[in-house]
Amino acid sequence: MTARRKICIVTGTRADYGLLYWLIKEIADDNDLQLQIIATGMHLSPEFGLTYQQIEADGFSIDAKVEMLLSSDTPVGIAKSMGLGVIGFADALARLQPDILVVLGDRFEILAAVQAAMVARIPIAHIHGGETTEGAFDEQIRHTITKFAQWHFVAAEPYRQRVIQLGESPERVFNLGSPGLDHLQYMDWLDRPTLERALGLKLRSPFFLVTYHPVTLDKQSPSIAMQELLVALDRFPEATVILTYPNADTGGRVLIEQIDQWVKHNQHRAKAFVSLGQQRYLSLMGEANVIIGNSSSGLTEAPPLKKPTVNIGDRQKGRLKAKSVIDTPERSPDIVAGIHQALSEEFQVILPSIKSLYGIGNVSQQIKEKLKSVPLQTQKAFFDIEHNF
Known part of the structure; x- marks a missing residue:
């Protein structure tokens, strides 16, 4: 009897778990594969909601928990957390001995994981490579993970070309779309009354769903940008506002304090949540009049x-x-203008014709089938693009 291929998924945040959920389910339901899950980062932090409990509530077993997140979001604190992560992942991978390590995105927790996997000669599959986020050091982390990985599952053709430009062989790079869009196909949606009961707040229109994360490469303090955003929300006193906390990035904790203070003064129309979970978050997005902030979900799931x-x-x-998508600077007058534009009749008319740029779903099943068949090798040649000099 052939041994089942062990596929190990690393998840460090509520966001990447949401994107990975259907892939995890596909692997768990496949008799030819053995699912392993490593939870790390924000999942294990009381401050960020102990969201590993959601993974278990969904019926999945966590095979290892890698504690790495210090209670500091300074550059020194983040760097030390990465060091702890490498140590923790080295131990976890030595015990689990996976055949393939699957990672998604661009966070420092994932960088720690792939460093340990590379030294242990464990093949790495990377989801959502090739993208650019010029305002955050996630940009450098994402491209670094690409060079650690042997297999690449990207969300759009321009991203596939960029991964190839980084020296990855075209036969190793698959444009299948964003796995997060699988939720739009398979999720049980919550209606507005159910959401209102769950959140304890009447969702009167206009309804804004707000998520803002620190811009880690910006010299300006993220608290200044958050204050501009909150001032802009004050310009819409009739709006219901649901805010989600930022990630555990540099400067993130001060944003949480600002959010809590603002909500305290707007309790009649606003609430903030450490984590909503993918079902509630996307159901709220489906009910919202405008998505506001700088989360990638506003670019992938909202359209x-x-x-x-x-x-x-x-x-x-x-x-x-x-x-x-309406781009605005981090200044309250521009944010206000952007919200007015989003709510305008002229803008509402174009929304029915909007097309997804990140695929149409059924991504997780395709990724799983690739993971079943790709060679279990770590060596790879650098792919040189031909140049005509």
Whole structure:
């Protein structure tokens, strides 16, 4: 009897778990594969909601927990967390001995994981490579992970070309779309009354869904940008506002304090959540009038749902954006203008015709089939693009 191929998924945040959920389920349900899950980073932090519990509530077993997140979001604190992560992942991978390590995105927790896997000669499959986010050091981390990985699952053709430009062989790079869009196909959606009961807040229109993360390469303090955003929200006193906390990035904790203070003064119309979970978050997105902030979900999931996004600042600079995305500087007058544009009749007319730039779903099943068949090798040749000098 042939041994089942062990596929190990690393997840460090509520966001990447949401994108990986259907892939995890596909692997768990396949008799030819053995699923392993390593939870790390924000999942294990009480401050960020102990979201590993959601993984278990979904019926999955966590095979290893890698504690690495220090209670500091300074550059020194983040760097030390990465060091702890490499140590923790070295131990976890030595025990689990996976055949393939699957990682998604561009966070420092994932960089720690792939460093340990590379030294252990474990093949790495990377999801969502080739993208650019010029306002965050996620940009450098993402491209670095690409060079660690043997197999690449990208979300759009321009991203496939960029991964190839980084020296990866075209036969190793698959453009299958964003796995996060699988939720739009398979998820059980919550209706507005159910959401209102769950959140304890009436979702009166206009309804804004807001997520803002620190722009880690910006010299300006993220607290200044957050204050501009909150001042802009004050200009819409009739709006219901649901905010989600930022990631555990440099400068993130001060943003949480600002959010909590703002919500305290707007309790009649606003609430903030450490983590909403993918079902509630996407269901809220489906009900929202405008998506506001700098989360990638405003670029990937919002357009197929025909929802306008006011994308603030440079965090997503360089990513593909549908015509439903309105870019604004991190200044309250510009944010206000962007929200007014999103709510305008002229802008609402274009939303039904918006197309997804990140695929049409059924991505996780395709990734799983590739993981079943790709060679288990770590050596790879650098692919040189031909130049005519």
